[in-house]
Amino acid sequence: MREWAASSGHQLSERGxxxxxxxxxxxxxxxAPAPQPAKAAKSSKAAVSTPTKAAKRTPRxxxxxxxFKAS
Structure with missing residues (x-):
């Protein structure tokens, strides 16, 4: 890909x-088709639904x- 970038006129460092x-x-x-994201985005249906209630935490x-005793 670096060789292609250089031959196509893009400036690119040798490393990094x-x-x-x-x-x-x-x-x-x-x-080439664009790579698919690692995780699929959630459907819009999930974004419209109401959020679930958070569990109550008991206080510590x-x-x-x-x-300390003085010696």
Whole structure:
């Protein structure tokens, strides 16, 4: 992909992450389909539904105070 970017006139370092706009240009130039996201987006039906209630948390008990004896 780096060789393609250089031959297509894009400036790209020899190492490191390849910017998204170069990846998109490469895929467009190769007529390759865009990669699918790792997780599919939730359907709009789930976004419309009412949120569920959060579970109530019980309060924590405080630890008893420690008293030090003078020696």
């Amino acid at each position: 992450r390849i910017p998204q706009h170069i990846i998109e240009a490469y895929e467009k130039g190769q007529n 008990r405080k630890a008893p105070a420690v008293q």
